[in-house]
Amino acid sequence: NAGVTQTPKFQVLKTGQSMTLQCAQDMNHNSMYWYRQDPGMGLRLIYYSASEGTTDKGEVPNGYNVSRLNKREFSLRLESAAPSQTSVYFCASRTGTGREKLFFGSGTQLSVL
Amino acid sequence: SQQGEEDPQALSIQEGENATMNCSYKTSINNLQWYRQNSGRGLVHLILIRSNEREKHSGRLRVTLDTSKKSSSLLITASRAADTASYFCATEPSGSARQLTFGSGTQLTVLP
Numbered sequence: 706n707a708g709v710t711q712t713p714k715f716q717v718l719k720t721g722q723s724m725t726l727q728c729a730q731d732m733n734h735n736s737m738y739w740y741r742q743d744p745g746m747g748l749r750l751i752y753y754s755a756s757e758g759t760t761d762k763g764e765v766p767n768g769y770n771v772s773r774l775n776k777r778e779f780s781l782r783l784e785s786a787a788p789s790q791t792s793v794y795f796c797a798s799r800t801g802t803g804r805e806k807l808f809f810g811s812g813t814q815l816s817v818l
Numbered sequence: 819s820q821q822g823e824e825d826p827q828a829l830s831i832q833e834g835e836n837a838t839m840n841c842s843y844k845t846s847i848n849n850l851q852w853y854r855q856n857s858g859r860g861l862v863h864l865i866l867i868r869s870n871e872r873e874k875h876s877g878r879l880r881v882t883l884d885t886s887k888k889s890s891s892l893l894i895t896a897s898r899a900a901d902t903a904s905y906f907c908a909t910e911p912s913g914s915a916r917q918l919t920f921g922s923g924t925q926l927t928v929l930p
Contacts, residue, residue: 709860740920747922748920749920750918753917795860795861797860797861806851806863807851807908807918808863811860812859
């Protein structure tokens with residue numbers, strides 16, 4: 706059972722380039738999340754999808770877009786990367802039927818030069 | 819803004835000692851959760867305590883919740899070198915289901 710899988714694990718971009726971070730879960734979870742983690746800041750919520758077909762902004766959505774492609778997959782897109790988006794990005798999921806724990810992927814280390 | 823804030827930011831203890839980390843938050847919550855993160859890895863859930871609970875145990879972990887003070891503590895007893903990690907509290911505010919908010923974490927180092 707793979708759990709939450711994120712790709713790629715590492716990425717280096719130049720300012721202005723675009724890219725999509727992929728996330729897939731095989732636990733039949735309804736809710737999926739994208740967080741970013743910066744040193745000393747903890748995790749901040751970028752976007753989440755409470756269920757297939759819905760997405761909502763979190764605390765820091767500017768500069769990002771998301772797509773809930775199906776129940777399994779939730780992608781995060783940077784249309785025009787900026788150095789301020791250098792961070793570690795985590796995807797997470799949970800069942801969504803109540804208030805329960807999150808399952809995390811192993812993260813994507815993104816550097817924007 | 820961060821809902822939960824951990825204290826201390828860093829903690830260094832000897833193997834066998836107990837480690838206590840604290841979390842304070844700002845608004846009323848449905849539940850509070852503790853997560854662990856090993857260096858370079860994703861977060862792993864440790865324990866969840868609901869707003870109507872005051873204490874919970876799981877193995878060497880003991881969590882308390884004081885909703886009147888808006889604070890929680892995580893106690894790790896008889897610590898081991900393998901407990902070295904960052905520990906985060908996460909809160910789910912009342913009325914905001916599906917949005918867990920994380921603190922900035924406590925870096926625990928257990929010296930062998």
